[in-house]
Amino acid sequence: xxxxxxxxxxxxxxxxxxxxxxxxxxxxxxxxxxxxxxxxxxxxxxxxxxxxxxxxxxxxxxxxxxxxxxxxxxxxxxxxxxxxxxxxxxxxxxxxxxxxxxxxxxxxxxxxxxxxxxxxxxxxxxxxxxxxxxxxxxxxxxxxxxxxxxxxxxxxxxxxxxxxxxxxxxxxxxxxxxxxxxxxxxxxxxxxxxxxxxxxxxxxxxxxxxxxxxxxxxxxxxxxxxxxxxxxxxxxxxxxxxxxxxxxxxxxxxxxxxxxxxxxxxxxxxxxxxxxxxxxxxxxxxxxxxxxxxxxxxxxxxxxxxxxxxxxxxxxxxxxxxxxxxxxxxxxxxxxxxxxxxxxxxxxxxxxxxxxxxxxxxxxxxxxxxxxxxxxxx
Numbered sequence: 001x002x003x004x005x006x007x008x009x010x011x012x013x014x015x016x017x018x019x020x021x022x023x024x025x026x027x028x029x030x031x032x033x034x035x036x037x038x039x040x041x042x043x044x045x046x047x048x049x050x051x052x053x054x055x056x057x058x059x060x061x062x063x064x065x066x067x068x069x070x071x072x073x074x075x076x077x078x079x080x081x082x083x084x085x086x087x088x089x090x091x092x093x094x095x096x097x098x099x100x101x102x103x104x105x106x107x108x109x110x111x112x113x114x115x116x117x118x119x120x121x122x123x124x125x126x127x128x129x130x131x132x133x134x135x136x137x138x139x140x141x142x143x144x145x146x147x148x149x150x151x152x153x154x155x156x157x158x159x160x161x162x163x164x165x166x167x168x169x170x171x172x173x174x175x176x177x178x179x180x181x182x183x184x185x186x187x188x189x190x191x192x193x194x195x196x197x198x199x200x201x202x203x204x205x206x207x208x209x210x211x212x213x214x215x216x217x218x219x220x221x222x223x224x225x226x227x228x229x230x231x232x233x234x235x236x237x238x239x240x241x242x243x244x245x246x247x248x249x250x251x252x253x254x255x256x257x258x259x260x261x262x263x264x265x266x267x268x269x270x271x272x273x274x275x276x277x278x279x280x281x282x283x284x285x286x287x288x289x290x291x292x293x294x295x296x297x298x299x300x301x302x303x304x305x306x307x308x309x310x311x312x313x314x315x316x317x318x319x320x321x322x323x324x325x326x327x328x329x330x331x332x333x334x335x336x337x338x339x340x341x342x343x344x345x346x347x348x349x350x351x352x353x354x355x356x357x358x359x360x361x362x363x364x365x366x367x368x369x370x371x372x373x374x375x376x377x378x
Contacts, residue, residue, distance in 0.1 A: 039336025
C-alpha cells in the first residue's frame, strides 16, 4: 500500500509541486525569520559576551547592559571583600565622540579595562598586539569600528584620532561580536578611560568578578547582593535580562512573531486545501481500495505517508534555502542570522503539525467514503 500511496502522490505532479512549494515556503520563512530574530537577540547582549567574565556587579536598578548606571568607586573593594570572590576588577563603559584627522566625528563606546590584568579583553586580535594597550595613549578598536569609521584606508594600526580633545593611538584591531546598536567599540585601560571622559562624581560602570574554585557562583552572587546592596548577575542571567528588556521595550518580538505565525498559517492553509483537493480527485482510487478490502485505518496510513513525505521533503528544501539566504545575507556581519538546533526542531514540530492537520481533513473525508462510488458514473 505504501507504493500505491506514493505513486498516487507523485502521479499528480501539479498538486504535488503545489504542496511542496507551499510547505517549502512556510519552512523557509519560519527558519529565516526565527534565525534573524535570534541573531538580533545575540547582538543585543554582545557587550556581555564579548567581555567573557562570569559575574557582573551593577547598580541594583539596572535594566540592561547598555543602560549604564554608574556606581561608587568603592564598590570594587567592597566586592573583593566578599567571601568566595577570587578577584574583582573595575570596568568603564560609556559613549564618547571620536574626532578623526579628516575632521569627521563618530560616536563610539569607550570600554576601560583594568590595566594590570586586562580582564574582559577580546579573545581574538586581528592586527597588532592587545598588550600594547598599556603604551601611552594606546587604544584597541574592534573590527566594526574600522568599518563604521571609514574603512581600513582611514582606520588602521597606527592611526591617531582624538577622544574628548585627547590623543588616542590605535595599536590593535580586535575581533568581537557585533552589537545591536552597531556603535564602534574602543578599548583602553580603565585609568586612561578616566582621562578621556568628563570627570563626574561616579564613573565606575560595572565591577567584573569571579568566584573562587569550589564556591558556587549563585552563592557568591547572593553574598555580593546581601553585603554590598548592589545588583549581581551571572553573564547568562545578565544576557537574558538584556534580551527581556529588548523584547519588552521594542516591537521586535511582535514583528518577527507575526511573520512567523503568518508563515505557519499560510503553510497550513495551502497544504490543507491542496491536500484535500488531491484526496477528492482520487476518491475513486481510494474507493476501489476500500472495495477490495482496505480498511479506513489503512487508507489513513496512506494519507499520512503522503503528507509526511511531501512535508519532510519541503522541510529539507526550506532549511536549505533559508541557510543559503543566511550565508549570503550575513556575509561580513551585515545581517544577524543564527540557526540553532532548537529552532530547527521547533520548525519540524510545526511542519508535522501542518502535515497532520492536512492529512486529518482528508482522512475524515475517506472515513465517510462508500466503496460504491467506484460504480457510479461521472
